[in-house]
Amino acid sequence: MHEVSVMADLIEAIKKELERYDVVSVKEVYLIVGKLTNLGSEQLEFAFEIMSKDSILDGSKLTIKEEEIEVRCSQCGYEGPVNNMDIGEESHFSVPILSCPKCGSAVIITAGKSCRVSSIDIEEAD
Numbered sequence: 001m002h003e004v005s006v007m008a009d010l011i012e013a014i015k016k017e018l019e020r021y022d023v024v025s026v027k028e029v030y031l032i033v034g035k036l037t038n039l040g041s042e043q044l045e046f047a048f049e050i051m052s053k054d055s056i057l058d059g060s061k062l063t064i065k066e067e068e069i070e071v072r073c074s075q076c077g078y079e080g081p082v083n084n085m086d087i088g089e090e091s092h093f094s095v096p097i098l099s100c101p102k103c104g105s106a107v108i109i110t111a112g113k114s115c116r117v118s119s120i121d122i123e124e125a126d
């Protein structure tokens, strides 16, 4: 499961970030997951639950927000969401091929391919 290794990295990063504060408990962790990451929310939640046990994150809630795919076209200058995801059945690539909704040119993906922590709701010691 890809989600497990992703979550392991995220939890490491979260713990490192929390070291900077006098944390009593962690209430909630907000995660942004791009639609292009192919990461399942349920699998991420499951991985988080397992891996947060016996740590500062034990008992905290994971909230996942999906990020839409956005692109930038260098040909016509289009910037924004893309709907025409062209996923070829016979394609060996897991990453879908995206093209500009306006002119059909190849585009640069600007959003939707990352998985990151957006914020952490903590309770600090007085």
Ligand SMILES: [Zn+2]
Residues within 6 Å of the ligand: 073, 074, 075, 076, 077, 078, 100, 101, 102, 103, 104, 105
């Ligand atoms: Zn274009």
